[in-house]
Amino acid sequence: MPTLSKMTCVEDFRVLARRRVPRMFYDYADSGSWTEGTYRSNEKDFQQLKFRQRVAVNIEHRSVRSTMLGAEVAMPVAIAPTGLTGMQHADGEILGAKAAERFGIPFTLSTMSICSIEDIAAHTTQPFWFQLYVMRDRDFIGRLIDRAKAARCSALMVTLDLQVLGQRHKDIKNGLSTPPKPTLLNLLNLATKPRWCLSMLGTSHRSFGNIVGHAKGVGDLSSLASWTAEQFDPSLSWDDLEWIKKRWGGKIILKGIMDAQDARRAVDAGADALIVSNHGGRQLDGAPSAISALPQIAQAVGRHIEVLMDGGIRSGQDILKAVALGAHGTLIGRSFLYALGAMGEAGVTRCLQLMANELDVSMAFCGRTRIQDVDRSILLNAGLYD
Ligand SMILES: Cc1cc2nc3c(=O)[nH]c(=O)nc-3n(C[C@H](O)[C@H](O)[C@H](O)COP(=O)(O)O)c2cc1C
Numbered sequence: 356m357p358t359l360s361k362m363t364c365v366e367d368f369r370v371l372a373r374r375r376v377p378r379m380f381y382d383y384a385d386s387g388s389w390t391e392g393t394y395r396s397n398e399k400d401f402q403q404l405k406f407r408q409r410v411a412v413n414i415e416h417r418s419v420r421s422t423m424l425g426a427e428v429a430m431p432v433a434i435a436p437t438g439l440t441g442m443q444h445a446d447g448e449i450l451g452a453k454a455a456e457r458f459g460i461p462f463t464l465s466t467m468s469i470c471s472i473e474d475i476a477a478h479t480t481q482p483f484w485f486q487l488y489v490m491r492d493r494d495f496i497g498r499l500i501d502r503a504k505a506a507r508c509s510a511l512m513v514t515l516d517l518q519v520l521g522q523r524h525k526d527i528k529n530g531l532s533t534p535p536k537p538t539l540l541n542l543l544n545l546a547t548k549p550r551w552c553l554s555m556l557g558t559s560h561r562s563f564g565n566i567v568g569h570a571k572g573v574g575d576l577s578s579l580a581s582w583t584a585e586q587f588d589p590s591l592s593w594d595d596l597e598w599i600k601k602r603w604g605g606k607i608i609l610k611g612i613m614d615a616q617d618a619r620r621a622v623d624a625g626a627d628a629l630i631v632s633n634h635g636g637r638q639l640d641g642a643p644s645a646i647s648a649l650p651q652i653a654q655a656v657g658r659h660i661e662v663l664m665d666g667g668i669r670s671g672q673d674i675l676k677a678v679a680l681g682a683h684g685t686l687i688g689r690s691f692l693y694a695l696g697a698m699g700e701a702g703v704t705r706c707l708q709l710m711a712n713e714l715d716v717s718m719a720f721c722g723r724t725r726i727q728d729v730d731r732s733i734l735l736n737a738g739l740y741d
Contacts, residue, residue, distance in 0.1 A: 375696060409722030419431070441470050463485070504604070516639075612629045613643070630686065672713055
């Protein structure tokens with residue numbers, strides 16, 4: 356029986372999540388689009404970067420505390436928005452938000468979450484971030500923004516890289532749809548996950564909480580299927596950001612930027628932060644890894660806007676490398692999901708502790724005592740992705 360204290364890295368959580376989470380939902384998290392080349396390179400390209408070890412520097416007093424969008428954070432990490440998180444673990448978004456709040460980092464709720472904006476607000480005291488997919492039904496989007504405002508969310512994260520969907524082979528093969536297809540294989544697989552089934556029976560959160568009952572014509576799971584299929588909006592453009600910004604009236608983060616020219620547009624659009632992200636390798640397969648796209652973007656706009664990044668972060672060392680290459684902060688998607696699926700809230704807390712500790716100690720090995728003092732010079736080959 357795995358215990359928390361025996362979990363020592365994200366890989367431990369991944370292996371356990373694979374055992375505990377029904378296959379279709381585990382695969383949904385642990386997959387990328389088409390060949391999964393970009394998904395793999397997100398992780399692999401971190402490995403190419405090498406630290407410059409320093410010795411005999413006084414590293415007694417250290418801190419990895421930082422800020423993200425002006426608020427203090429325990430380390431430069433936020434939890435990324437992930438759809439269907441309440442299917443990795445019952446009440447997954449509530450548990451993730453609680454763990455993040457206790458740890459002192461931001462939690463982002465996805466538009467496609469199972470628990471709703473109001474559910475998260477009811478179970479937390481600190482403001483969280485809300486991620487917006489811009490759908491064709493702009494009335495619904497307007498009301499969604501108003502709900503995030505009413506819940507006192509401290510930032511609106513607008514995702515720009517999902518106007519069309521990258522194909523994920525596993526989701527099709529597993530029959531992952533809304534509602535999921537009750538194939539014989541799926542039912543047999545469910546029978547091997549009694550812990551998950553029991554906990555799901557104990558919650559009322561089993562559908563898309565931000566959408567069902569709020570979008571016109573979506574009252575149940577079957578009407579949701581056709582609604583989502585036609586709602587992602589390929590006509591989304593920079594012009595739309597103007598009314599979104601006006602309606603929201605608070606801090607805006609633009610997610611999914613992979614190009615320096617687009618990064619400059621994000622600055623012009625008046626965003627407070629951008630996220631260098633290829634959606635965790637789930638959208639344009641064949642795009643470069645997020646860490647390799649980071650330096651150019653940070654150099655182009657880092658003085659004008661807070662540059663964040665996500666994709667492939669599985670350890671404190673990965674966080675350190677991203678900060679060294681110009682990220683003011685980072686986000687974690689799968690590392691969070693694996694920990695949640697494996698061990699719920701306690702798993703997420705343990706995972707954050709492990710990452711923070713590795714970040715702190717690795718920073719010390721590089722002869723730095725404050726995360727703010729970390730720059731390219733802690734890497735031997737910092738120019739690798741210039
Ligand atoms: C299962 C899953 C669901 C996701 N759902 C969303 C989403 O609803 N909205 C969004 O903006 N990004 C979504 N993403 C992308 C993440 O926000 C983030 O960019 C990505 O997970 C970072 O890569 P990592 O998983 O390697 O950390 C999702 C990612 C995963 C793995």
